[in-house]
């Protein structure tokens with residue numbers, strides 16, 4: 001019984017982790033299915049707490065060398081669930097950090113803790129685990145979790161984008177990991193964009209730390225800036241003065257805007273001024289700030305890490 005609870009809880013946690021990582025990657029158009037799966041996996045974890053608590057009680061009666069680590073694991077797990085729920089209720093920030101940012105940090109901290117916990121207290125699946133009754137129980141849990149998610153969204157859940165992000169009026173200056181505003185000559189793009197047709201787009205900048213903002217961005221089309229690309233071009237590498245960069249499929253070129261204005265004003269340096277990339281439909285980390293160069297390349301667009309490292 002305890003073993004079944006533990007294995008199911010582990011499966012639910014892994015599902016929540018996998019969908020959580022995927023939720024950082026997907027753009028607006030396909031996000032809702034991932035966000036829903038993530039919410040349901042989260043509620044499945046929450047529902048399983050009811051069966052896990054007696055297991056924990058029994059475990060605490062027998063002190064073991066790793067009892068401290070197990071309690072720490074539980075504390076991080078509870079905080080991770082609490083911040084996930086707080087974000088969905090519309091609590092966007094605690095001081096200068098977003099609640100979703102804390103949720104992600106706790107989930108990343110939980111990963112090695114859970115791995116250690118499973119290593120210290122292994123639960124081997126047995127042949128009888130995947131009987132028809134076992135499968136029906138799992139399916140029942142999944143259906144219940146989806147129902148709880150639906151009920152939550154219909155009542156307490158805050159109004160959010162398909163990605164799960166909460167609305168802001170202005171893009172909050174945000175770095176992916178630890179980037180900061182470089183000193184850049186305000187006129188560095190002036191000559192290169194002089195004479196090109198001005199372009200504007202109104203779209204959402206949706207950051208993976210849990211907020212989005214719809215604004216009007218103006219500048220020039222990257223396609224106009226580059227002109228005809230050399231034969232054999234497969235990707236376009238957009239780099240920042242800070243060393244941050246993202247590579248785009250050459251097929252995405254028509255959507256890329258090099259913005260120099262935000263809502264009709266000069267782009268503030270905190271938001272990437274004098275020039276930053278605008279990529280409608282893509283998550284915030286693709287919107288390279290303080291652009292230093294845009295280079296056509298023969299490399300595959302897959303020639304990069306899924307997430308930046310700086």
Ligand SMILES: Nc1nc2c(c(=O)[nH]1)N[C@H]1C(S)=C(S)[C@@H](COP(=O)(O)O)O[C@H]1N2
Pocket residue numbers: 171172173174175176177178179205206207208240241242244270271272283284285286287288289290310
């Ligand atoms: N050079 C650089 N560009 C960057 C980042 C960064 O850390 N460095 N962060 C990205 C992330 S994660 C987001 S959400 C947006 C935030 O844009 P903003 O600061 O205008 O809100 O910029 C993106 N562009």
Ligand SMILES: [Mo]
Pocket residue numbers: 174175176206207208209284285
């Ligand atoms: Mo972001």
